[in-house]
Amino acid sequence: MAPTRAWRTAERSDNDGLTNLQERAAGTRANLADTDGDGMPDGWEVNNTLNPLVNDAALNPDSDGLTNLQNTSTTHNPPRADTDSDGMPDGWEVTNSLNPITNDAALDPDSDSLTNLQEYPAQHQPPRRRHRPATACPTAGSD
Secondary structure, three states, X not given: OOOOOHHHOOOOOOOOOOOHHHXXXXXXXXXXXXXXXXXXXXXXXXXXXOOOOOOOOOOOOOOOOOOHHHHHOOOOOOOOXXXXXXXXXXXXXXXXXXXXOOOOOOOOOOOOOOOHHHHHHHOOOOOOOOOOOOOOOOOOOOO
16 A cells, blocks of 8 residues: 555644644645744644735734734634624723623723723723822912
């Protein structure tokens, strides 16, 4: 029996989420988990409609405030700016310690009577309590 070429099989040589057959179809290297060297595994790029042959780590095609590379460390969906469809972009949610894959629009973690969704357009930071404005300091010579 003749040996089978690696690319003709369904095995996974580099553990990037693609079979060798899928690697061949995508033009990626079956023995290299990240063909373009951008820090994102080939399989993750293919599954999220990115190009595994081009360094696109710093791009933000969905304008959610997160780069493609930042999206790899989360369960966000890069083609969608708001993965959980709660009205707040993933990047804003991550920056403000909210969960971009859970609809948390109606929550009020800082107990200020504004929901997260109400705080988003006002650019407030929901998880942190806002401080009261400082009182005016007396001027020199006034008693």
